Amino acid sequence: MTFGHYTTMRVARSGRIATVTLNRPEQLNAANATMHGELARIFNDLAHDPDSDVIVLTGAGRAFCAGGDVEWMQSMVDDPRTSLPLVEETKAIVISLLSLPKPVVCRMNGDAIGLGATLALGCDMIVAAEGARFGDPHVRMGLAAGDGAALILPQLIGYMRARELLLTGDLLDVREGQAMGLINHVVPAAELDDKVQKLTQKLARGAQQATRYTKVAINAGLRRIAAEQADMLIAYELLTMRSADHAEAVAAMRDGRRPQFGQDRPGVTPADEPAASGYPSSSPD
Numbered sequence: 114m115t116f117g118h119y120t121t122m123r124v125a126r127s128g129r130i131a132t133v134t135l136n137r138p139e140q141l142n143a144a145n146a147t148m149h150g151e152l153a154r155i156f157n158d159l160a161h162d163p164d165s166d167v168i169v170l171t172g173a174g175r176a177f178c179a180g181g182d183v184e185w186m187q188s189m190v191d192d193p194r195t196s197l198p199l200v201e202e203t204k205a206i207v208i209s210l211l212s213l214p215k216p217v218v219c220r221m222n223g224d225a226i227g228l229g230a231t232l233a234l235g236c237d238m239i240v241a242a243e244g245a246r247f248g249d250p251h252v253r254m255g256l257a258a259g260d261g262a263a264l265i266l267p268q269l270i271g272y273m274r275a276r277e278l279l280l281t282g283d284l285l286d287v288r289e290g291q292a293m294g295l296i297n298h299v300v301p302a303a304e305l306d307d308k309v310q311k312l313t314q315k316l317a318r319g320a321q322q323a324t325r326y327t328k329v330a331i332n333a334g335l336r337r338i339a340a341e342q343a344d345m346l347i348a349y350e351l352l353t354m355r356s357a358d359h360a361e362a363v364a365a366m367r368d369g370r371r372p373q374f375g376q377d378r379p380g381v382t383p384a385d386e387p388a389a390s391g392y393p394s395s396s397p398d
Contacts, residue, residue, distance in 0.1 A: 114158065114161065114162045114163065114164065116155075116158065119151050119155065120147060120151070121135070121136055121137055121144075121145070121147050121148035121151050122134060122135050122136050122148070122151060122155065123136050123173075124155075126164060126165060128317065129164070129165055129166040129167060129317045130165065130166070130167045130168075130169060130313050130314070130317055131159065131162065131164075131165035131167070131168050131169070132168075132169040132170075132171065132220075133155060133159070133168060133169065133170050133171070134171050134172065134173050135148070135170075135171070135172040135173065135177070135178055136173045137173070137182075138172075138173040138174025138175070138176075139174075140179070140182055141172075141174070141175070141176035141178075141179035141223075141224070142172040142173065142174070142176050142177065142178045142179060142229070143178065143179045143180055143181055143182040143183075144178070144180070144181050144182060144185070144228050145181075145182040145184070145185045146185055146188075146195075146198070149185075149198075149199070149202050149203075149206075149228075150198065150202055152202070152206045152232075153201070153202040153203075153205035153206050153209070154205075154209075156206075156209035156210045156212075156213045157205075157209050157213075159213060159215065160209075160212070160213050160214060160215065165215065166215055166316075166317055166321050167215060167216055167217075167218070167313045167316045167317045168213070168215050168216070168217040168218070169217075169218050169219075169220050169309060169313060170217055170218070170219050170220065170232060170236055171219070171220035171221075171222055172222055172223060172229075174223070175222070175223045176222070176223035176224045176229070177219070177220075177221045177222055177223050177224060177225040177229050177232075177233065177245070178224075178225060178226070178227075178228055178229030178232055179224055179226050179227070179229060180226045180227030180228050180229060180250075181227060181228060183363065183366050183367055186254075186363045186366075187363050187367065189354060190354070190359065190360050190363055193354065193355055196351055196354055199347065199350075199351065200344075200347055200348075200351065203259070203260050203343070203347050203350075204339075204343045204344070204347060206231070206232075206235075206260075206261070207231065207235065207260060207261040207264065207339050207343060208336065208339050208340065208343070210232070210235035210236075210261075211235055211332050211335050211336050211339060212332070212336060214325040214326075214328060214329055215325065215328075216237045216238070216316050216324060216325075216328055217235070217236040217237050217238075218236060218237065218238045218239075218240060218309060218312055218313055218316070219232070219233045219236035219238065219239040219240065219241075220240055220305065220306075220309045221233055221239055221240065221241035221242065221245055221247075221287070221296070222242050222245070222302070222305060223242065223245050224245055224246045224247075224284075225241075225245065225246075225247050225248075226246070226247075226248060226249070226250065226284070227248075227249055227250060227251060227260075227262075228260065230247055230248060230249045230262045231249070231260045231261035231262050231265075232261075233247065234261060234262060234265040234266065234269070234295075235261055235265065237328060238297045238298075238312065239295070239296045239297050239298075240296075240297060240298045240299075240300065240305065240308050240309050240312065241287040241290070241291075241296050241298070241299050241300075242287075242299075242300065242301070242302040242305045243287065243288070243299055243300065243301050243302065244286075244287075244302070245286075245287045246284045246285065246286060246287070247284065247285045247286075247287060247290045247295065247296070248278060248282065248283060248284035248285055249262035249263070249266070249278065249279055249282070250282030250283075250284065251279070251282065251350070252279070252280060252281070252282045253282040253362065253372075254359060254362040254363070254366075255353060255356055255358030255359035255360075255361065255362040255372070255374065256350055256353045256354065256359055256362075257346070257349035257350045257352070257353045258279045258346070258350070259346040259347045259348075259349055259350025259351070260346070260347070260350070261339070262279065263279060263346055264335070264338055264339050264342055264343065264346065265335060266278065266279065268334070268335060268338070269293075269294060269295060270293045270294060270295060274293060287299050298312075356376075357376035358372070358374045358375075358376055361373060361374065361376060362374075
């Protein structure tokens with residue numbers, strides 16, 4: 114199987130290990146419409162690739178994936194009809210990643226924000242470089258957290274911690290994420306490749322049928338939750354995409370300032386609302 118038709122990511126093999134690299138480094142690998150559509154297909158293609166047993170998912174440059182591209186977000190604010198493909202694409206990304214029977218290792222070379230957090234959480238193991246950040250700041254963009262993080266995060270760290278992270282949009286240092294059980298290994302950036310290589314080679318040497326059936330069984334609960342809740346969460350996200358608060362968040366990102374929320378509530382003006390602290394430098398999805 115060849116992957117040359119993908120334009121926003123690269124696929125390279127080393128033995129039975131295939132590495133998928135999100136390849137928009139100047140945009141911190143933030144997704145545009147093309148990348149989002151390709152992410153909806155890549156994991157099914159990898160599942161049927163006869164030449165690989167283990168998958169590595171990583172990003173080019175200094176970020177893993179910084180969420181959604183601001184120009185793409187602005188285009189959907191300007192014309193909400195262009196957001197309609199998100200319904201099936203978002204569901205396909207989450208379910209196809211969770212359903213991929215081959216083990217997937219996230220080489221988290223930098224920040225995993227919004228959609229990046231979803232991709233990392235869908236992997237079976239995360240190896241992160243020190244100093245990277247993890248989080249899903251959908252709410253800071255005036256959006257309901259409508260993708261995989263809202264589905265997977267409560268199952269990994271419990272509802273109390275997940276609610277705090279998703280309702281505040283706070284970002285975690287990877288060491289904090291490791292302490293919560295979100296991240297398997299945190300290493301200096303210079304040691305990232307060595308750690309990922311040792312882990313993936315161990316997986317590649319294993320009994321592949323046993324490994325795949327074990328993964329399928331472990332992920333059965335997550336797949337069921339995704340099938341039950343994905344449509345609702347995506348619908349809420351699309352609803353909030355049409356809100357004045359989301360439009361303000363996108364405008365604020367483009368202007369390099371903090372958003373002033375409150376436009377959607379009668380009797381509340383933006384001046385009544387404190388500016389959000391730690392506003393992310395990219396949109397979540």
